[in-house]
Amino acid sequence: MPDYKELYLKLFRASEEAVNRLIAVQQECEELYLSQDEREGAMEPLTPGKARSAEAE
Template identity: 90%
Template sequence: MPDYKELYLKLFRASEEAVNHLIAAQQECEELYLSQDEQEGTMEPLTKGRARSAEAE
């Protein structure tokens, strides 16, 4: 009979590792974004015309 507790724990550990990996990647991207020059890092909202052309790409 399979050891369901061990199977559960293995999946739980893998899920936790995946979440931690995603959090680390997000934090790294946030740090890179914040370290950019202010002009270079500004984002502009899409207008309706630009949103449609972006969807077509």
Template identity: 80%
Template sequence: MPDYKEMYLKLFRASEEAVNVLIAAQRECEELYISSPEPELKVITLSEQGVGDEARPKNHPQIKKKGSD
């Protein structure tokens, strides 16, 4: 007859080891994220991109000015 207790313990230990491996990997990734430099952000306006009024919607059916009903 199989030793169910030993089989259960073997699976339990393997499961615990797998969880510990995942936790360690998560901690390493979190540390990499925390220690990475902040990205440099720059706000770009439409005029800086070389895009003028032609990029703005004109006569769009859902865009109405006040008082133009």
């Protein structure tokens, strides 16, 4: 008979590791974005109007 408690705990631990990894990578990306913003000046988000005009050129 399978040990359901152990199966549940194994799945829970793996889920927790995955969430923690995603959080860590998100924080790394935020730090890279902020450091890039300081080095290269303010970055402007691309607005839909600007995207269309750039494609038309």
